[in-house]
Amino acid sequence: MTDEPQAASEPLVTRLDADGTATLTLNRPEKRNAINRALFREFREHVAQLSEDESVGLVVLRGARGNFSAGHDLKEPSHADALGWLRQELLTLELLSSLRQPVIAAVEGICYTGGLELALAADIILCDETARFADTHGKWGLVPGWGLSQRLPRRIGQAKALEMMLTSAPYYGLSAAAMGLVNECVPPGELDGKVAELAAAILANSWHSNAANKRLIYETDGMRVADGLNHELMRNAGFDPANRRSNFGKGS
Structure with missing residues (x-):
């Protein structure tokens, strides 16, 4: 992947609607789609709009150019009201999780920490074999604030969740599928087709x-x-x- 600077006017989250599906794409590829406050504000606006959009029957969440998300952008200075902002972020993921529409996270490449928390707020996670999932809060002396401590053990069980959280180790796509973190892992190049196949089955109902x-x-x-x-x-x-x-x- 080439780290090219992003145009200032380019949106940090894009939305594309087609055939009843709205695809939201995190769009900071030069930062491996790390989530800063500006990106999160755009993301929240899109989710709020989708909560009232009856023309959409399915939401797909993905990252631009080969990575889902490297997580929270730790290079960004803390918000003046850190706890208040954290609550806004948590409530945004709750809004995503409670959307009327089913939500699919389509994961390629890195899906770390805050990116993992974002994926866990989806109903279904699909990935390809390039995907790498990890919770690295412990590497930085941090603790989850976007729901990982609740959603991860509910998805993969307490013992495996603790393993991920305590080791900060990465798990590749096939291992993630084996432990139930993702619904299905496909070979590289086949993720779009799998997402389209599942979307068609959901939207037909x-x-x-x-x-x-x-x-x-x-x-x-x-x-x-x-x-x-x-x-x-x-x-x-x-x-x-x-x-x-x-x-x-x-x-x-």
Whole structure:
């Protein structure tokens, strides 16, 4: 990858809509898409817009030019209200996680620390064999603030999460798939095709059902089965009023 300077006017997060999918791309490739405050503000604006956009049935999150994200940009000076800003960042990832639309993180290259926390806020993580996942908070004397201590053990189990957090070791794509961190790992060059394949399957179903299923899974996380069953019944979203399926999919 060539580290070329980024034009000042170029957006730090781009959005491309096609066939019911909105793709958000972190766009600081010369910094391996490290997340600074300016990037985060743009990202938050996009997520807020998507939360009210009924023309989008799926969100894909990725990084520009071969890396997902190197995490928080540690070269940026701290915010004057560090705790207040951290809360805004955490709430933004919560908004991403609670979007009506399913969210896929498509990971190539580096996905470290804050980048890993961002990917974990997605519903599904896909990667190729170039992907490298790590939590390096410990290398810098830091602790998670964007939800990693909660989302990582829920995805891969407490023991493996502690291993990742305590060692700061990198895990390549195939190892990440084996431990359940990612849903699927594909050979280099095949990630776009896998994302498109999964997107078509999701968009072909009722968007109403997709949103309701996602909400039920997250709302009942940690409940006893009896409480979860009652929640499913009492908070049931019912039938799609128009039995609406995407115009972009052909579900049967």
